[in-house]
Amino acid sequence: MATSTKRNLKENAIIDAAEKVFSEQGFANTKMEDVASEIGISKGTIYFYFSSKENLYMAITYRAFQALIDTFYESVEATKDQSGLEGLVGLMKSFIAFSEKNFLYSEAMLDFISFVRSTSNGVLDEKITDAMKVSSYYERVRDIQNIPISIFLKEIERGRKDGSILNKQKPELIYLYAWANVLGFVKLNATSGKKTSILKVEITDWRNYIIRHTRKMLTDPDA
Amino acid sequence: MATSTKRNLKENAIIDAAEKVFSEQGFANTKMEDVASEIGISKGTIYFYFSSKENLYMAITYRAFQALIDTFYESVEATKDQSGLEGLVGLMKSFIAFSEKNFLYSEAMLDFISFVRSTSNGVLDEKITDAMKVSSYYERVRDIQNIPISIFLKEIERGRKDGSILNKQKPELIYLYAWANVLGFVKLNATSGKKTSILKVEITDWRNYIIRHTRKMLTDPDA
């Protein structure tokens, strides 16, 4: 176990470094050498822990889902004494904050969804598929990818039971709508760099507007 | 003019081919050779027409903006006898349809925005910047990139004047909200290929829901 722990420590240190440089330069523009030198080890060492660059990215993806799940659970915990509506609004706020803070995570999760969907269609080229398949993290991510969704759906359920959510749409549709909103917001935001406004709109105003709108949507029986 | 036309024809044929293979394989995974063989010419010929791969992508980006503008104008024309609200809803429908049909265009436009922002921040690496700067299409895109926005904003104005749009938010905020929605929707759909559902939700239902919601937002004086 000592060995295992040590190994984990190193593995995590590498993932930390990878997150940093991938965030700064993007996945495609980052060389394994960059990741290695960020943490002061050699390229070869990375390959001892990760079978490929893709696999390293998959490890980040796993972290992303884990972190989102943690964030969601914390949010649920924090609003458990409030209505389901507030729980869901809380999830939304957490989701936005999470994605803004971790753009890389946001992208990684999206890439994973794309990847899974594309491979199930047999569209993607085999090389990448193979690289992914041998990834020890691939299965792990598959196992947890749906947890955020189920948390979200559960809160909708709760809100419906306690009468705070009146929207009658399929819960999954509400989730998709919410996710798309967050995703679009974050994507467009990412292009604005350090700026606090885009198209003359304060980003804070925009963020608030999304929340307000979500609340409206959830409480509208005709929405 | 004959010469000019001929040149344009070829140029367009190359862009056609590039769109096809970029769409299928992605920009990074596509070699210039792939584009060339798609259309049955040699690599060198492409470089005769386009100074770099980036430039070729910029040509596609130009097309993307042009196509979106055309789509917007057509939509405006089609709804000119209806209220401003209907005009805006029409734009929204067009926007979604456009993005679903042309995922590559959607990505290209987003990349361009990112690019402009990052260069104005001096963040991007010089090599790409240079390649872009010499692009004859770069300036063209800069010139037209804001036209879709202004069309959108004009319809909001019209709707406010004729009383069909009651939402009091900044027009730019509405645009951003709408764009984010479309973007998120398209991104999540991107690789679904032939699939008609996601998370058990029919994509058609989702699409309709976005439209319905947009309408609600626009007619709500408190939204």
Next chain:
Amino acid sequence: MATSTKRNLKENAIIDAAEKVFSEQGFANTKMEDVASEIGISKGTIYFYFSSKENLYMAITYRAFQALIDTFYESVEATKDQSGLEGLVGLMKSFIAFSEKNFLYSEAMLDFISFVRSTSNGVLDEKITDAMKVSSYYERVRDIQNIPISIFLKEIERGRKDGSILNKQKPELIYLYAWANVLGFVKLNATSGKKTSILKVEITDWRNYIIRHTRKMLTDPDA
């Protein structure tokens, strides 16, 4: 003959252009396109007149030898009433002035000598050799390359007869010595660009020194 003249005119215009751009950018850095656009014609047209880039350079080489020969004859003519020594010093001055004015010519003649010597050793790679061999100018240059030398040697002969040249070395040795001096002077000079001094030495002083020294060498029976 009308045709022939017309052809010659065009040919010469192309060589003029080539001289200009080769001088400015160097042979290797110059594209056929550069030569063509310099004179406002198409690349294809150049190939109608010259079978290859090498051949075009060979045409310049031919001009170089012709020009040197002309320069030498003029010098000889100008000093025919003076001693052989003065004739030789005159040649030397002409040689230097010629080389300074026409660095490209100087290089071209040197390249030709190198080429001939290397091919007679079978050292040079075959591709270049073939390109050269089909050159219509190649033979022409071969025919006249030794004329400058023989002019030079004749003046030495004359100077010895009239007692103005006392140096007893082989005439060819004197020629080589003189040529090397001019060549080295011009080469080092070329690196100084527009500057009128190099290593704190005024180029004019250096030039004069070479002349003075040549005179000394020629009049010294022990040199």
Next chain:
Amino acid sequence: MATSTKRNLKENAIIDAAEKVFSEQGFANTKMEDVASEIGISKGTIYFYFSSKENLYMAITYRAFQALIDTFYESVEATKDQSGLEGLVGLMKSFIAFSEKNFLYSEAMLDFISFVRSTSNGVLDEKITDAMKVSSYYERVRDIQNIPISIFLKEIERGRKDGSILNKQKPELIYLYAWANVLGFVKLNATSGKKTSILKVEITDWRNYIIRHTRKMLTDPDA
């Protein structure tokens, strides 16, 4: 140090190979692949040690200056008990021998001078400039390029003090004159390969003549 030495060994082995093939085929005609296969390694390995082809050439240039400096110091050492005149004649002999033996070195040094001059004029194209600038060898060469000159000038100084050198010209002028002589001699000999004569002149005779003449020049108070 073991690592450093090992790296240096390989680096030098690559430079050795590059010298060989550049000498045989010329810089422009040589592919990195040629250099690699000469030493039985892969292209990539060369790029691991040298960032570009230019950089590799710059390494050779550095060697060239180093070798000339070594040669000069050895010559100075060997003649330190003799007069300054003999010291200078010794340098001259060494210079000639050095340049004959290392034509590539001779060219490299000349190219470097050209390069520095042209960049200080802002003439050279940017691509090469950049490639050169990142060269770790570039700075090294800049640091040592003037050492040969100063050694030469010092010997002139010494000869003047001990009365063996009577020539009153500027030392720099003498250096230029000498250098031009060597350069011209070497250039004209360059491709003669195994040949021992040119224009019916034994190269040995020519070489001796240059030396004799240098001596005459140095001892002539009116030269």
Next chain:
DNA sequence: GATGAATGAGATTTCATTCAT
């Protein structure tokens, strides 16, 4: 004669991955 679009071999360079130590 002239054009310039088209070619395609080949050049430099990059970088994920391997492997001997």
Next chain:
DNA sequence: AATGAATGAAATCTCATTCAT
């Protein structure tokens, strides 16, 4: 475990030359 030298496939791009019009 760790290293980092070595690999080599592949990518972008260049340009002398050809050839249909």
